[in-house]
Amino acid sequence: MGRKATIEESELMTRLSRVFRDVGYEGATLTSLSAETGLKKASLYHRFPGGKEQMAREVLEDAASWLEENLLSPLRGDGKPEARIRAMTRKLDEFYSGGKQACLLNMLTSARIQEGPFVKPIKDLFDVLIRTLADLLCEHGLEQDEARQRAERAVMLLHGSLVLSRGTGSTQPFKRFLKTLPDELIG
Amino acid sequence: MGRKATIEESELMTRLSRVFRDVGYEGATLTSLSAETGLKKASLYHRFPGGKEQMAREVLEDAASWLEENLLSPLRGDGKPEARIRAMTRKLDEFYSGGKQACLLNMLTSARIQEGPFVKPIKDLFDVLIRTLADLLCEHGLEQDEARQRAERAVMLLHGSLVLSRGTGSTQPFKRFLKTLPDELIG
DNA sequence: GTCTATAGGAAGATAGAC
DNA sequence: GTCTATCTTCCTATAGAC
Numbered sequence: 001m002g003r004k005a006t007i008e009e010s011e012l013m014t015r016l017s018r019v020f021r022d023v024g025y026e027g028a029t030l031t032s033l034s035a036e037t038g039l040k041k042a043s044l045y046h047r048f049p050g051g052k053e054q055m056a057r058e059v060l061e062d063a064a065s066w067l068e069e070n071l072l073s074p075l076r077g078d079g080k081p082e083a084r085i086r087a088m089t090r091k092l093d094e095f096y097s098g099g100k101q102a103c104l105l106n107m108l109t110s111a112r113i114q115e116g117p118f119v120k121p122i123k124d125l126f127d128v129l130i131r132t133l134a135d136l137l138c139e140h141g142l143e144q145d146e147a148r149q150r151a152e153r154a155v156m157l158l159h160g161s162l163v164l165s166r167g168t169g170s171t172q173p174f175k176r177f178l179k180t181l182p183d184e185l186i187g
Numbered sequence: 188m189g190r191k192a193t194i195e196e197s198e199l200m201t202r203l204s205r206v207f208r209d210v211g212y213e214g215a216t217l218t219s220l221s222a223e224t225g226l227k228k229a230s231l232y233h234r235f236p237g238g239k240e241q242m243a244r245e246v247l248e249d250a251a252s253w254l255e256e257n258l259l260s261p262l263r264g265d266g267k268p269e270a271r272i273r274a275m276t277r278k279l280d281e282f283y284s285g286g287k288q289a290c291l292l293n294m295l296t297s298a299r300i301q302e303g304p305f306v307k308p309i310k311d312l313f314d315v316l317i318r319t320l321a322d323l324l325c326e327h328g329l330e331q332d333e334a335r336q337r338a339e340r341a342v343m344l345l346h347g348s349l350v351l352s353r354g355t356g357s358t359q360p361f362k363r364f365l366k367t368l369p370d371e372l373i374g
Numbered sequence: 375g376t377c378t379a380t381a382g383g384a385a386g387a388t389a390g391a392c
Numbered sequence: 393g394t395c396t397a398t399c400t401t402c403c404t405a406t407a408g409a410c
Contacts, residue, residue: 022298027213106350111209126354160347163293167313230394
């Protein structure tokens with residue numbers, strides 16, 4: 001006891017992210033964030049002077065970076081659209097831990113907060129994901145309207161499958177969604 | 188000031204439900220529940236000795252009753268399956284206030300609570316909704332597997348559209364989902 | 375950069391008058 | 393059955409030692 005803790009930056013963000021994804025912004029307490037990271041409250045405040053809000057903001061930025069690097073950038077890359085989409089499904093499986101973890105975007109969204117530090121970033125993430133998917137489908141030969149529609153549909157199915165997985169206590173819905181996703185988009 | 192409040196049972200449940208649907212279980216405070224209903228904290232405790240947890244439990248039971256009466260029962264009724272499905276879309280539109288309100292099932296679900304008073308009811312609600320939809324599709328002539336798959340997808344799209352609507356601050360995703368739902372199921 | 379200790383406030387919950 | 397007033401607990405945040 002009383003031993004000094006130490007934690008790597010990326011691991012720190014991962015642990016914080018897990019708490020917010022599990023219980024949402026309101027449900028996350030300094031105590032739980034401290035327990036999950038191994039850092040005492042005062043240490044967390046040293047790293048995040050803005051407290052819980054800053055932690056959630058940085059976790060969100062971290063997720064946006066991951067998304068850009070691991071999902072969006074590859075989607076914009078070259079190679080057959082079909083192959084890029086299959087690569088995306090593998091990354092989604094990884095990002096959501098096979099359906100065991102909820103989506104940060106869902107867990108950080110609450111009505112009654114029309115403004116606030118999360119509203120704009122979350123909306124932007126949804127928008128860019130749908131847009132990037134739609135662009136890929138256009139490139140694959142679909143009409144713009146149809147592409148946009150299918151992209152939005154895929155994002156709905158993604159988040160719906162996560163809600164359903166969490167609600168039923170089974171990762172099956174998410175896994176089934178992943179399996180049908182390529183056909184959903186370009187089938 | 189100091190005036191006694193009074194509120195009808197069904198209106199009370201509606202108000203409480205709105206708070207939980209807006210900010211989730213952890214986000215709902217006795218203060219906000221009191222403000223929304225007009226009843227002081229002590230009055231809420233008189234009606235719900237179990238406090239916030241009992242309020243959420245009863246709100247969930249209330250939602251289950253509404254679902255059974257307004258969605259499931261009509262789905263099992265007679266009339267052409269297509270007509271029953273269109274009736275369902277209208278009820279969904281009403282239940283979710285045109286996409287402005289989140290789903291209670293999503294907002295009361297949090298990981299880290301593998302047990303607890305909400306887990307079982309929520310799972311049961313998801314299951315019965317999917318099962319009832321699947322039965323209807325079977326009746327309409329679809330194979331059991333295909334029916335089950337489409338029913339699950341429809342529920343995913345419903346919840347995904349609500350997540351997306353909330354996250355983007357627009358009811359458009361939910362409205363678009365409602366429009367395509369009949370084709371989604373029996374098209 | 376982490377810790378212990380604690381201040382200050384909000385949250386859940388209760389007692390008792392009306 | 394609703395209220396005011398209060399209690400206790402938990403949470404956010406800070407001070408200061410190491």
